[in-house]
Amino acid sequence: MNLYVTRLVVAAAAVLVAAGCGPAERPVTGRFQHVAADRIAVEVFKADKLSQLGEQLQRRRVECMADRGYPQLAEAAAGGEGGSDLSSTLNATAPDFAVRSEVEARRSGFGQDEPRQAPHVLSYDKGFDETLERCTDEAAKRLGGDLPRVRADAYDLMNVVSVEVAGRIRTGSAASTFKALAAPLLDCLDRAGFRPAKSGVERDIDAYGLGVATGHLAGADPAPPRRVRGTVETLPAAPARAYVPTPAEAALAVAAARCARETGYAAKFVTARLDVTRQVIAAHEEPLVRLGERIEKLAARLP
């Protein structure tokens, strides 16, 4: 086993111990059993405080780099727009195709426009890289020496929960529930003249190609980096780009949006996904509570 698998095994073992398969720990309290679908990221994972800590870490190391003669990160920090965050990963939401309006589906199929992106710094300079490491260490010490470890542990636990939820939905204990609630949606698509893309496969969301973006982004790709050895390069801000679906994708997306609305698919999906998520969270309650305490302790030190 290499180091990385070992690290995963150790993390999994720690979760098992915390779940009661080791020395006695505090009892499971069910404190998260009523968490709302759109509050999981904040209430269970303290994602808002984790983001604040991450932003502060970034800010301090950017200042440190500028002080040491590397202003590129500070200059690039004018910011882009929007962007996904941890809420969209952790909260119990319906698939995007099921909540789009038919107008949105016709315009964007199953894809998404790309917002304007902030300037991006790439380094081919060892001095920059070494200084960035030192600045990261110094920033972490000022915020709380174990901040990098807390962030890494938080993300590990988020990933364990996220993947376990998806696994139960796909092939695990909740698969039959999700299959049953998709059936009216697929029947509606059949009536609209759509069929699975391949024959002989199981009749499910994937077989119909729902949610799969097959189009392209309008406009030119950003210019590639110049890649000059020994330098630090700031790639310019990239303008927003519209996503253009294929005609077939748009047609399917429109039908999927209509069928989802007519069958109440989104609400049923969220209810079922929330149920699965609460079960998985309950199974990891102890490490989640301890992680939350570590995050709160660090966040309390923020100015």
Added chain:
Amino acid sequence: MRALIKMAAVTGAAIAALAVLPAVSASADDGNSRANCSSGEICFWYDGTSRFQKQFWNTGNHGGNNFMDTINGGYRISNQPVQDNALEVTNRDTVCDVRVGNLQGGVWAWVTIPNNGERQFLGTINNRNDRHERIGPGCS
């Protein structure tokens, strides 16, 4: 299981099966087009070694991209696709966290990777990777 087999079996005949052949990468994003994971890049690894690697500097879909083969100090495109074929990832983005996703049943399952430069196993979405996104304020 597939992940462990991949880690153990990149030898002899297995290497021959991964021979460098002309291939087309649909994406213009090749990071800095040099081997190894540089500061600012998001890097994917085929197995537990560093031979087959793919770098990005931006958000992107994995379809249409192939791993680069660095055998004998080279850096040439291989015939190994990145999609559903990556074991590990390193996030050296200087600003953003990254999440790597698998789309199945209309639902995205994501693993989120902080920008700490550590090489990480993709967990149970290893060899199921479809896309990665830079996430956080100003990141997309």
